[in-house]
Each structure stands twice: as C-alpha cells, then as structure tokens.
Amino acid sequence: MTELRYNPLLQDWTMVASKRQGRPHLPEDYCPFCPGSGKVPDHYDVYVYNNDFPALSPSPPDPDPVSTAFYQVAPAYGKCEVILYSEDHSASLAKLPIEHIRRVVDVWTDRYQELAKDPRHKYVLIFENRGREVGVTMSHPHGQIYAYPYIPLKVGTELRATKAHYETHGECLLCAINREEQQFAARVIVETDNFIAHIPFFTDYPYGVFIISKQHRTALPDFSSSERDDLALILKRVTAGMDHLFQREFPYMMVIHQRPVDGSNVEDEYHFHIEFYPPLREADKLKYLSSSETGAWAPCNPTAVEETAVLLRRAIHEATDVNGARS
Numbered sequence: 001m002t003e004l005r006y007n008p009l010l011q012d013w014t015m016v017a018s019k020r021q022g023r024p025h026l027p028e029d030y031c032p033f034c035p036g037s038g039k040v041p042d043h044y045d046v047y048v049y050n051n052d053f054p055a056l057s058p059s060p061p062d063p064d065p066v067s068t069a070f071y072q073v074a075p076a077y078g079k080c081e082v083i084l085y086s087e088d089h090s091a092s093l094a095k096l097p098i099e100h101i102r103r104v105v106d107v108w109t110d111r112y113q114e115l116a117k118d119p120r121h122k123y124v125l126i127f128e129n130r131g132r133e134v135g136v137t138m139s140h141p142h143g144q145i146y147a148y149p150y151i152p153l154k155v156g157t158e159l160r161a162t163k164a165h166y167e168t169h170g171e172c173l174l175c176a177i178n179r180e181e182q183q184f185a186a187r188v189i190v191e192t193d194n195f196i197a198h199i200p201f202f203t204d205y206p207y208g209v210f211i212i213s214k215q216h217r218t219a220l221p222d223f224s225s226s227e228r229d230d231l232a233l234i235l236k237r238v239t240a241g242m243d244h245l246f247q248r249e250f251p252y253m254m255v256i257h258q259r260p261v262d263g264s265n266v267e268d269e270y271h272f273h274i275e276f277y278p279p280l281r282e283a284d285k286l287k288y289l290s291s292s293e294t295g296a297w298a299p300c301n302p303t304a305v306e307e308t309a310v311l312l313r314r315a316i317h318e319a320t321d322v323n324g325a326r327s
Contacts (some may be wrong), residue, residue: 002055003063004149006072012153015076017055033140035087045100046107047084049142054080056146058118077120077149083107085141092130092141092249094239094319101232104143108256109220109228111145116261121147123155123260131251133279133286143254151260158257159266166269174271178212186306189313190237194230197238199309204299206281206308207245209238211274218270219258238276241316246283253277 001018032039033049040047056078063073085104086096093101108126115124128143129136151159165173181187181198188198189209197211211234217223223231242250258272281287281302292298 001064002057002060002076004074004076006074008070010153013074013150015055017053017076031089031138031140033082033084033138033142034089040084040087044084044087046086046103048107048111049082049084051080051082051144054078056080056148074149079115079118079121079145079147081111081145083111083126083143083145085143089140092239092243093128093235094243096141096236098229098232098236101236102229105220105228105232105235108143108145109223112220112258112261115145115147118147119262120149121261123148123151124258125152125155126256128252128254130254131249133251134253136251147261155257155260159260159264159270162266162269162271172216172269172271174212174273175216177210178214187309189241189309190234190316192230192234192237194227195234197234199305199312201305203305204293204301205277205279205287206301206303206305207242207276207278207312208301208305209276209278209312211235211238211276213272217272218263218267219272220256222272235274237316237320240319241312242278244319245312245315246280248283251279 001016003016004013005016006012007014031037034040035042035044040049056076058077058079060075060077063075067073083104085091085093086100093104096104112124112126115121125146125148126143127146162173165171165176169176177200178196181200182196184201187200188196190197194214195211196214197209199208200210203210211231213223213227213231215227217227239250242252253276255275255277256272257275259266259270279286279288287302290300293300
C-alpha cells in the first residue's frame with residue numbers, strides 16, 4: 001500500500017508507505033552504497049540513487065478502496081531520491097574536503113531544478129538524517145530528496161508567516177531574524193562571507209542550528225558560484241564543530257528550506273535557510289519529545305541557547321584549528 005490520506009484536522013496529507021516495512025535487515029559487513037555491492041558504480045564521486053522503498057513515486061499504484069465522501073485519498077505521486085555524498089563509507093560532511101561538498105551542493109541544485117520541471121511536484125525537500133539516534137539504518141554518508149505533490153504543513157506555515165511579516169513590515173522575516181541575531185551576537189556560532197549560522201532565539205533543540213544566507217535568496221539556483229563554495233564551507237564548519245563538541249559522531253536531522261518549485265510569488269518574502277534538529281543535549285543524553293511537544297506541538301527546549309551557542313561556537317573554532325575547515 002502506497003497512497004496519500006488527507007487529515008482534515010490539520011489540513012495536511014499523510015503518506016502511507018507500508019511496503020517500507022519490507023526493507024531488509026542487511027548484514028553488518030555489507031553496504032549497498034559501497035562500490036562492489038552491485039547496486040552502485042564501481043567508482044563514483046557524488047551519486048543520485050533512486051530510493052528502493054519510496055514513499056512517493058512517479059508511477060504510483062491506485063490507492064486502496066478505503067476512501068469515502070468524508071475521507072480523501074490520492075495517489076502517492078512524487079519522487080524519492082538518495083544522494084550518496086561519497087563512495088567512502090566513513091566520510092561525512094564534517095570530513096569531506098570543501099571542494100567535494102561543493103559538488104554535493106551542485107547535485108542538490110541540479111536535482112531541485114530537474115524535479116521542478118514536473119508540474120505535479122509542488123515542493124522539493126532536501127534533507128539528511130544522520131545517526132542511529134534519529135533512526136538511520138544505513139551509515140554510508142547520504143542525504144535524501146523528496147518531491148511532494150503538495151506543500152507540507154510546516155513549510156506552508158512558514159510561507160504564511162513570512163508573507164504576513166512582509167505585508168506588515170515590508171521586509172523579509174528571515175532577513176529580520178539574521179539582523180536580530182547579528183545584533184545580539186551571543187547566539188551566532190560561525191559566519192562566512194555569504195552565510196551566518198546561529199542557534200536562534202526560538203529553537204526548541206539545544207543545538208538547533210540555522211544556516212541562513214546573508215543575501216536575500218530563495219532557493220539553491222539563486223546562488224552564485226562563490227556562494228555555493230561558501231555554503232560548502234559553512235556546512236563543513238558547522239558539522240565538524242558538532243562532531244568535535246562531544247568527541248563523537250553528532251546525530252542530526254538537517255533540512256533545507258527553500259521556495260516551492262513554482263516560485264509561488266514568494267521572491268520578496270521567503271528566504272533560503274537550513275535547519276538542524278539534533279537530538280543530543282549532552283554527550284550521552286537525548287532530548288526526547290514529550291506528550292506536550294508531540295500532542296500539542298508545544299515546543300520545549302531543556303536549555304538556554306545562549307549557553308549552548310557558546311559551547312558549539314568554541315567547538316567549531318577548535319575543530320577548524322585542528323582539522324582545517326578549508327581542507
């Protein structure tokens with residue numbers, strides 16, 4: 001069963017992908033994304049791989065006959081891709097050279113533009129899940145791309161908020177957030193020429209970093225070549241600092257937020273940014289979601305980000321000094 005079911009309470013769609021339960025448990029010494037597996041080329045740099053167990057498909061089956069006049073279903077149309085960052089099984093954004101991460105950024109951009117050509121795709125989400133703490137079963141360095149046939153609820157909420165702010169104040173909301181964080185300074189963890197990374201005032205994760213472009217850009221294709229280089233640089237610095245912080249692989253969910261693929265007339269009000277949702281609050285302690293957070297969507301951060309920003313900023317500087325963030 002693969003289909004979309006409409007949730008009238010939230011005015012959002014739920015993807016039903018029960019065939020994902022059939023994903024095999026692979027032997028510890030086998031990785032399908034490593035050269036020699038027969039699933040990928042014998043040598044590759046950055047590789048686009050069609051998800052073997054997609055929640056969305058360009059040729060979805062008909063939904064099960066469970067809909068009524070009240071409950072809506074729809075085919076799970078879309079695309080699910082895996083972006084393999086490197087053929088090196090032990091690599092990561094924190095370990096890869098800047099020029100290699102730039103190639104990852106280029107592939108993200110190319111896939112966004114290609115998937116945008118399908119008029120049935122409404123939103124392209126680029127993301128990475130890292131670490132067993134967030135449910136990762138495949139440790140090979142990779143991210144994913146989902147092309148949805150609708151605007152997901154969180155993105156839609158952001159779009160409405162940025163539109164309302166622009167109509168009221170005549171400025172981009174994310175530009176205003178950047179300005180506030182730069183003026184306060186204590187939550188900023190690293191800056192480059194074109195990007196700023198901070199743990200914003202309102203985040204619900206102790207190390208919930210945002211990376212935001214300094215110039216008003218709405219999506220990856222808007223960036224110049226030098227801005228793409230800079231994006232690669234700050235991604236390396238932030239993730240290397242995370243790994244250095246507790247001297248361990250730092251688990252996270254990383255999500256790129258950018259304009260809907262049709263533009264939707266948001267050029268003035270929406271702004272490219274990357275959000276991290278890391279579950280660690282200490283080296284060996286996780287932030288679990290409570291009933292309040294899950295059931296009411298009432299976020300609760302167990303720490304003051306003005307304190308965690310100091311720790312992560314120091315870790316980024318130390319990781320840069322030890323490893324060289326431009327290497």
